[in-house]
Amino acid sequence: MQYGVCNLSMVPLRLEPTDKSELVSQVIYGDFFKVLEQRKYWSKIRLAFDGYEGWIDNKQYQDIDESQYASLDTSSPKLSIDLVEFIQDEKHQLHPILLGTSLNALSILNHSHDGNIVEGVLSKNNLIETAFLYLNSPYLWGGKTPFGIDCSGFTQMVYKLNGYKLLRDASQQATQGEALSFIEESEPGDLAFFDNDEGTIIHVGIIMRDNYIIHAHGKVRIDRLDHYGIYNVDKKSHTHKLRVIKKII
Template identity: 25%
Template structure:
């Protein structure tokens, strides 16, 4: 059985790319679209009362298989995750030029920090910048409608990625834990890994079981170093060095730092000992 998280298929409708692999009454070619709100929850069913699987950020592209009753059934282009989101959160695909590089930032109604804010954006959000301005020594980047963001909070998408994803993950310390979260407003353990790695130019699957089965190469506990991952059943943590780790967790309900030994002792009574250790990028 194909993983429903990564393959768009139902008994009545399926991705044309899956024809011959699954049975469905109808196969469709998806249409491209883009997320137009700061953070949008992706759900396994078209129901606001259903818990979320993950989130999509402004500027992320999706493939749309169905629009019905105010919902869109989509697949995220970046990580292939399939789910439902409100149709009103989507718009046409546009070429983006910049990405937010700080955990959180504001969009102002003009190039002045004293102006009203329009919205807040998370790290990883993608925007189309059309100009720039300076007010009292602060440089702003402008959107086509005149709204503005503080320039140091963004980088051109064409810029080289940051070299160390662990440093990025550390920027999220004290960020609230959110099941399925993938933003600077709330994030879960595997979302932290995925977003931090993406900012460093490395792709990672969305969920911890996907990461544990296919991200990088396995290592032994005695070999752990900065950037390695520790997996428990349903959980993942990032090693900051040989003994300390960073993770979004339900114990502190935040992104926190603790020693591996303390975490093993604390988690063990409920989830057992770590199931594996992996190095996201193999040594060259």
Template identity: 30%
Template sequence: MEMNRWLIRLLTVLLVGGLLYIPSVSHAAGKPHGKDKEKTAYIDVAVATLWTAPGILRPVDAPSASNPVDIWQWKNDMSYEQQVQLSDDGMLETQALYGNKVHILEEKGDWVKVAVAGQPSPGDELGYTGWMPASQLVYNNKFDKKAEKPFVMVTSPTAFMYQTPSFRHKDVELSFNTKLPYLGETKHAYRVLKPDGKHAWIKKNDAAGYKSKQAIPAPTGEDLVATGKQFLGLHYLWAGMSGFGFDCSGFTFTMYQSHGITIPRDSSVQAKHGQPVDFAEMKPGDLLFFAHDQGKGNVHHVAMYAGNGMMIHSPNSKKDVEIIPVKTKGYIEELSGIRRYLPDHK
């Protein structure tokens, strides 16, 4: 039965010229392996939200599960209680950005379980996992072949793609840290490849071009803090991983990844890696971890040291990204450790 369904979709691919949407695949072992095209895909929306189970969306969540998505509307429409429910009920896992590669693990109706490449997780070697609508994924041979080649990365908090280099017709609004294959450039714009195989343009003022991920300049701690300051005032979003909203570890993860350094996705795991640092030896860019039971329990929060006794973080559903003293009441009592991820103590 699965083979018949696969053949039908393969014929569809040939008819429409190579554009492949998520195929029905069976994974007896529970995880895909290798680079089988039937088992990988790319995010086709500005930000894809991964859920802990399929079909648990509330009516207010509809803008996050469509194609295209409207993350601003989703955040604006949610009440504080609805925002808190996302974390208290354990509804979300993480998010993935436009063009991000995912491995397909399972299919259930209109939903697929995926592992996000580039988001390390101790639970799955392929990446952080979660459920998302299949309609938000696409596979295209041309994009796949160029995905690891020179790329353009969005450096503004959010930035529009445009259909022409004259910037007259807006396309998708992209998040910070979105990476797309480089196709060319004009004086003021980069030409990029979209996951569906089409091309678009991004203003050079909103992005940077690199020959490879290894070509991203090694940052200093001050660089990381300066990048984080772009998001001051951005409201928190549980599981958020984008310029539309971050959770605490999504914020620290993204600041590092945008500078070419990949750290674990969750604060509890971030707290176990890197180099331990004494409080008196903190430098900008170091990560501070906070735990229940006066710092002796489970880690529940992470912030980045900003220098001069201050830290920058995305705290909770009541607040926005902010800079506050490390010794702020309610935080300093729960400080459980400090970790450094920058090489050579930069």
């Protein structure tokens, strides 16, 4: 088995081994993974954090050995809490990193960092404050950063920054936690999931106080939540149909 770690701020994870393929997620600096298949230009990987699989360009990661992978896998995550920061390499060159970046691989990559970090499990009360860090970030299918993020990437990163693990896609996240019967039972930080006409979970957002929800739709935005679904305050119409509310923590 081969292993790798992302040594760039953010690189695309694609459905197929080509630059023209769909972006299914993003690999952020410090993310580490198993290499399932390696070709001349591309590698199929499985991310350690959430088990998500896809193809990454061989030029956009660094090989590590099994002991380094194991060390990263057992260490408590240290995450950058700055919107944009820099790490410095051994040549004193600066490399940008983004909000939610894992800094556990700094020594493996011979990099240094002196920005703000967060680690450990934080209170559920902190989730909404973290979510506001992404407010107005543009929507990007497969995105996980403040410069482009999708609905489940948003919820995953907010929970990650508070020490909790969510799976990658909305349909996967909907399998986690405890289902609630009514909106009135929910607390700020719980997740609301929404389906399409075929009953497939296609959207997720984070519940706030007083029947508001923060979610990524066009951008990370705040809308109303009722028993039918999300009521878009700009369009003055419902945009998503509520399926289930989950208490993750």
